[in-house]
Amino acid sequence: MKRFHKLKVANIEKNTEDCSLISFEVPSELQKEFDYIQGQYLTLKTEINGEEVRRSYSLCSSPLDKEWQVGIKKIEGGKFSTFANDVLKAGDFLEVMPPDGKFYVEVDSNQKRNYVAFAAGSGVTPIASIIKTHLTAELNATFKLFFVNQKASSIILKEELEALKNRFMDRFEIFYFLTKQKRNIPFLNGRIDKEKLEIIFKAICDTTNIDHYFICGPEAMILLIEDHLKGIGVAKEKIHFELFGTDSKGTDEKREKIAKTFKGKTCDMTIIEGGKQQTFKVEQGTGNVLDLALNNAADLPFACKGGVCATCRAKVVEGEVEMLLSYGLEPDEIENGYILTCSSIPTSEKLVVDFDS
Numbered sequence: 432m433k434r435f436h437k438l439k440v441a442n443i444e445k446n447t448e449d450c451s452l453i454s455f456e457v458p459s460e461l462q463k464e465f466d467y468i469q470g471q472y473l474t475l476k477t478e479i480n481g482e483e484v485r486r487s488y489s490l491c492s493s494p495l496d497k498e499w500q501v502g503i504k505k506i507e508g509g510k511f512s513t514f515a516n517d518v519l520k521a522g523d524f525l526e527v528m529p530p531d532g533k534f535y536v537e538v539d540s541n542q543k544r545n546y547v548a549f550a551a552g553s554g555v556t557p558i559a560s561i562i563k564t565h566l567t568a569e570l571n572a573t574f575k576l577f578f579v580n581q582k583a584s585s586i587i588l589k590e591e592l593e594a595l596k597n598r599f600m601d602r603f604e605i606f607y608f609l610t611k612q613k614r615n616i617p618f619l620n621g622r623i624d625k626e627k628l629e630i631i632f633k634a635i636c637d638t639t640n641i642d643h644y645f646i647c648g649p650e651a652m653i654l655l656i657e658d659h660l661k662g663i664g665v666a667k668e669k670i671h672f673e674l675f676g677t678d679s680k681g682t683d684e685k686r687e688k689i690a691k692t693f694k695g696k697t698c699d700m701t702i703i704e705g706g707k708q709q710t711f712k713v714e715q716g717t718g719n720v721l722d723l724a725l726n727n728a729a730d731l732p733f734a735c736k737g738g739v740c741a742t743c744r745a746k747v748v749e750g751e752v753e754m755l756l757s758y759g760l761e762p763d764e765i766e767n768g769y770i771l772t773c774s775s776i777p778t779s780e781k782l783v784v785d786f787d788s
């Protein structure tokens with residue numbers, strides 16, 4: 432299991448009015464553990480007003496530069512993002528879990544690949560890392576980025592992207608869409624919708640020529656683009672996405688139904704972690720495996736608690752659960768018994784969940 436390490440904040444720079452880029456100093460003895468792949472994220476942990484708060488943020492730096500930098504956009508009411516933008520300073524220490532995530536494809540310098548990316552707002556952070564890494568390491572690769580923001584001044588990593596465009600002039604194109612600022616080209620005004628996707632895949636991108644698609648942003652945008660790509664015949668193996676949160680409406684209904692079905696039944700739940708076993712008696716149909724175990728003093732890995740990051744992934748060795756969200760898992764992992772414990776509700780008399788598998 433990955434463990435948190437105390438890392439020093441090497442530098443903080445304001446990238447836009449409400450987004451800071453935070454770089455970490457990784458001591459040489461930890462550099463191997465903190466090696467990462469473009470598109471991965473770090474989970475950060477700190478105490479804010481006496482409460483432990485953890486959040487995952489994508490690395491926007493490239494592993495080729497041996498830098499560890501995340502972009503944190505301040506969101507209204509966001510505990511960690513407000514702390515990171517308003518309180519945190521260079522020289523402070525944060526608890527940081529080594530990089531994780533599957534939002535990438537391996538670099539292959541022998542291939543001539545064409546990539547397309549869609550990003551909205553701070554969704555550009557992993558995409559920037561992916562673009563920089565592939566364009567640098569694959570000398571014949573091309574990238575087209577379709578990037579949605581509210582206004583020109585809120586574009587995160589604008590300077591960095593423009594610098595990449597200058598450096599890879601023939602191989603990198605950016606299309607900026609603005610939702611709260613009108614420009615003369617109607618196509619570039621507003622969110623990406625069905626109509627814009629049709630134009631993009633008729634006039635700008637030839638799907639027969641594109642090897643991989645990366646999408647990062649809110650759920651609705653991801654689903655729209657994913658649906659469109661599948662509809663025009665793009666294989667699902669070529670579509671990669673990273674969610675920034677999920678809509679809980681559907682899961683709330685499902686959760687209530689499960690609670691009713693399993694009301695009054697108990698479960699002997701065993702957690703295996705770090706070679707140790709702990710067994711607790713819990714109720715079926717109520718609460719998720721992760722919280723039930725944490726409430727009983729188990730020390731387990733987690734970050735988003737929203738079925739997105741897969742930090743809480745474990746394997747069901749015996750028994751059954753109902754999994755409400757599984758964005759962070761591949762279909763073959765689900766087939767092999769892996770679950771996201773933060774989104775899985777015990778539904779059998781006995782349950783054994785292994786975090787070491």
Ligand code: FES
Binds near residue numbers: 734740772
């Ligand atoms: S903690 Fe992120 S998916 Fe469970």
